Amino acid sequence: MLLNATMFSEPNKDILDRREAIVGHLARLVSSDGLITDRDECRAYETDAFTAYRKMPLAVVLPASTNEVSAVLKFCHDHGVKVVPRGAGTSLAGGAIPTEDSIVLGLSRMTGVLEINYDDRFIRVEAGVTNLKITAAVADRGFFYAPDPSSQLACTIGGNIANNSGGAHCLKYGVTTNNLLGVRMVLMDGTIIDLGGNSHDSGGLDLLGVVVGSEGQLGVVTEATVRILRSAEAARPVLFGFSSCDGAGNTVAEIIAAGIIPVAIEYMDKAAIEICEAFSRAGYPLDAEALLIIEVEGSKAEMDATLERIISIARANGVQTVRESRSAIETAAIWKGRKSAFGATGRVADYLCMDGTVPTGKLSYVLAQITEIVKRYGLRVANVFHAGDGNMHPLILYNANDPAEQSKAEAAGNDILKLCVEVGGCLTGEHGVGLEKRDLMRYQFNRIDLDQQMRLREAFDPKSLLNRDKVFPIDC
């Protein structure tokens, strides 16, 4: 946020001058079609889903194997060339935006499914495999991979690991870090290292855990082993329409406080309901001020028992409408509406998508404050988010062609993220820090915290060549 001219450090002139020689070397390290140098073709890699900034990289390298990744990184390490790893480029925080003096290292050609083991419930894939393809590979045997970001059709497991991605169904099953068993990773100096394994624990220090969510700064993951889970017997989303945001917020807080863990609790305010319903015709209640989509799963008896407790909490908080999905088609429509929320919003306005977390007990308070903050800047907001784990996504609506409005939107976003930290939450839930929230890190962490994080980063990449200018304030 508060993006400006100092967003990137000065490009290394020496590297820019040596571009031709560098590109010539890189060409020898990757198999055919593995290097893009044409400016027009590189344009697709200038930015990511954050889109606020664009930079033309030195070149785009698309290795076809771990060994090629190793050769490229070793060369870049030895010659001081910065590297920006990239999965599908769906980052909402600018995590995959290159700099002029860096190469983009794209994993899009590494899409192999390497091993499926149903006995021990894991699957091993290359890092460029999309999130949804992992589930597709095991679905016919009744299994699935749990974390389900809304971008799951496009985003890759490598990017999911870099951002510790979540999704609507992570309330019950945990986020990426809870479902990852091992990785093969290449360090910046070209060393290939295996972290974790196929099963429980691994002895020694938990290097795997620290790689998850490290936004491409510790190494380049080329293979991942993830846990697969047995799909539930059945699942049933239920729509809860409320005449007040407080009623919905308090319902979430009370469900969590009661220790009930549905598969998903998603929240939409009136603006989001209208936008999503217009796009998806999912049957969301248009007269509601706030909507909860709560999904339960299991046997019919289990679902009925859990729903009974949830409905009783919702009634005590004045719920207006309760509508259970009665068919697979209806269920698909309900989730399609929710998962298309960002795209649907993009059709009606430009928006900044925030990604902060707050304790669920503070949801109602924070929602009211967000409305106040955005109103103060003369803007509008739509709220659609993973309420069960307090992971908020206020979408601040503005006109991107009006620089004054853009500044206001960014300032409002800053205020909202600071609010999240103030109530005991944090700057990011699942989108990462990237470029977007880098300069707010000082608000979440003190000097001691940041110093220790930088020391840990140096233990992996002493020259800080991997995804420099992201996550940590430039002068950190």
Next chain:
Amino acid sequence: MLLNATMFSEPNKDILDRREAIVGHLARLVSSDGLITDRDECRAYETDAFTAYRKMPLAVVLPASTNEVSAVLKFCHDHGVKVVPRGAGTSLAGGAIPTEDSIVLGLSRMTGVLEINYDDRFIRVEAGVTNLKITAAVADRGFFYAPDPSSQLACTIGGNIANNSGGAHCLKYGVTTNNLLGVRMVLMDGTIIDLGGNSHDSGGLDLLGVVVGSEGQLGVVTEATVRILRSAEAARPVLFGFSSCDGAGNTVAEIIAAGIIPVAIEYMDKAAIEICEAFSRAGYPLDAEALLIIEVEGSKAEMDATLERIISIARANGVQTVRESRSAIETAAIWKGRKSAFGATGRVADYLCMDGTVPTGKLSYVLAQITEIVKRYGLRVANVFHAGDGNMHPLILYNANDPAEQSKAEAAGNDILKLCVEVGGCLTGEHGVGLEKRDLMRYQFNRIDLDQQMRLREAFDPKSLLNRDKVFPIDC
């Protein structure tokens, strides 16, 4: 394993010579009763539950606050004094055994419950609070803390974090790392740092994750915030007696492969059944070759539905007896028998307790191999362990007064742990590496892995003063 004279590095003579001055300084840094220098009183801190080795430390320091821990560590850092952190000393791998030139830093005086928040489902305690006291603090409101090591009456949350402790009920709820939200920790140079928080995620690198399981080598945790969960409506353990170990092992593998997650799946072989039944009179079937204790929980309908699937798998694998607990008293007896297994075994023989993990699909194979290995050394073994997550605990029975038998037992243990690694598992499930398995780390990790782990350790404790001589081979 293969413990010998080079188990510890040479004590630092200079430190031994300066003992009096060091102790004099330390006395000024902690409140009254915070320093033990009397040799007889120090004897209680010479070893831990591993008991294979004893060393008299320089002194024992028992700080009463985070600030006192900070002052002590800063002094030791500045003067090059090694520090061995200690919770309750229940380590089964020698993790808390001191060296002659180190001080023991015990957390036993830091036992405060600092905050309980039911809305956001967490509790914050000092590091010396025992595992069971955490649950006791929230039980009247129907909550509990999930990881339940058998030593939970004595072991502390600080030790649990250092070892990423598990327990019988971790199959469903995860181990320590899955239930820890944040810590306050003191680095070796005295810096106080807060990692994680009260809720989901935290931005930046996951320092908290790497601290869990780091066996006291990255810092001294003084406070912990852990998630509390709502206790299930009801729970029911069921005993499954098999006439063959294969039948029991395959039942476990098939339950896991089917994606069924009971709360616990515990395994006992004939030797363990006899030992535990003699001690606890829990009603274990004495005619069985192998026993599974499988616990399900939830509403009656849920338990019945899950049990039906489990019983059908067990029947297909030739189960002889199936007996459900019919009362709270019976349930308590069943669990008391299991949780007293190590103690009960200690009454009939000396034993070495192994702690390796294997993929559940390999359980039957590994159990048969363990029998072969131990037989080859002319010894006996009892197996009692967390089968659901493949965390094995072979207890090798031997006579500790016979040095030849001790060597054989250690050699058999080595063979068993190597077997675990060979089938795709690992050296340690929940007891840590400590002194015991330090020299086997090379078997699990290659040079590259160990180098990266050492770099990460240096990023926290550059002088390697914290719990030196543990976890990593001495010449690492």
